[in-house]
Amino acid sequence: MKILLVDDSRTIRNIQKNILGRLGYEDIAEAADGVEGIEKLNSENPGLILLDWNMPNMDGITFLKTIRAEGNTTPVIMCTTEAEKSRVVQAIQSGANNYVVKPFSTDTMAEKIEQTLSRVGTSA
Amino acid sequence: MDVRYVNPFVKSVTNVFNTMLQTEVTVGKPFLKTPKCDRPDVSGVIGLSGDVTGVVILGFTKDVAIAVAETFTGAKLTWDDPDFADALGELANMVAGGAKSNFEGMNASISLPSVIVGANHEVVGSRANPSLVIPCDAPMGHFTVEVALKIDKPAVVGAAS
Numbered sequence: 528m529k530i531l532l533v534d535d536s537r538t539i540r541n542i543q544k545n546i547l548g549r550l551g552y553e554d555i556a557e558a559a560d561g562v563e564g565i566e567k568l569n570s571e572n573p574g575l576i577l578l579d580w581n582m583p584n585m586d587g588i589t590f591l592k593t594i595r596a597e598g599n600t601t602p603v604i605m606c607t608t609e610a611e612k613s614r615v616v617q618a619i620q621s622g623a624n625n626y627v628v629k630p631f632s633t634d635t636m637a638e639k640i641e642q643t644l645s646r647v648g649t650s651a
Numbered sequence: 652m653d654v655r656y657v658n659p660f661v662k663s664v665t666n667v668f669n670t671m672l673q674t675e676v677t678v679g680k681p682f683l684k685t686p687k688c689d690r691p692d693v694s695g696v697i698g699l700s701g702d703v704t705g706v707v708i709l710g711f712t713k714d715v716a717i718a719v720a721e722t723f724t725g726a727k728l729t730w731d732d733p734d735f736a737d738a739l740g741e742l743a744n745m746v747a748g749g750a751k752s753n754f755e756g757m758n759a760s761i762s763l764p765s766v767i768v769g770a771n772h773e774v775v776g777s778r779a780n781p782s783l784v785i786p787c788d789a790p791m792g793h794f795t796v797e798v799a800l801k802i803d804k805p806a807v808v809g810a811a812s
Contacts, residue, residue, distance in 0.1 A: 536741040608748025630670035630745050
């Protein structure tokens with residue numbers, strides 16, 4: 528299964544790639560903002576998306592609303608510094624399947640990925 | 652600026668370094684920034700807007716900035732590597748974002764990070780909005796978190812964990 532990482536920080540994408548590699552997910556696509564994320568979603572057909580909130584060109588919430596409006600049901604885990612309850616509610620209402628607050632530990636990220644994939648019945 | 656609003660930044664910087672760099676940070680007593688304060692070589696800058704306006708700046712000497720960025724990325728870096736600025740900008744983003752979450756009931760947004768590199772530079776803020784400097788020590792060396800905020804609505808500080 529391919530996983531799409533949408534985050535404007537290459538450092539965060541590299542950390543996420545390391546965690547995913549340890550979990551057995553080696554097939555990774557990357558995008559640095561929401562616009563590139565939509566292009567990669569269409570060309571790479573991922574089974575899971577890790578999505579930042581604050582990004583240039585198109586933010587994570589706009590990305591999420593756009594793909595859900597188009598009927599895309601790929602599971603999405605928001606991974607963001609936006610930790611207020613109101614933001615979490617907004618993300619879930621916009622179509623996020625799970626939520627990870629930065630800074631995150633390796634264990635937390637791994638747990639959220641496995642939890643999300645088990646809910647939708649997918650594995651590495 | 653009300654000094655109570657400094658505590659969320661103290662909590663946030665220790666949490667970010669502990670979680671993402673697996674290292675402890677010792678935080679000293681905050682003080683008012685003056686022209687005599689040491690100037691950084693590298694600054695990670697985040698702006699805040701909404702009910703809270705102002706800036707949060709992580710300031711480092713060049714050597715400490717490289718050591719922090721290398722610890723965060725797990726890679727050997729030079730100061731002109733794009734990943735160097737990316738790493739320090741992301742750290743500033745996490746510190747500001749983590750602190751913002753403690754201002755429950757306020758509508759505040761954070762900007763995308765900017766990173767300034769240049770020996771002994773100064774980021775000049777509004778005269779009406781003085782900066783508080785939080786001195787920090789990590790195994791990689793000394794750095795500062797500079798906070799200059801104007802808060803238009805009283806917050807319930809520490810409402811979020």
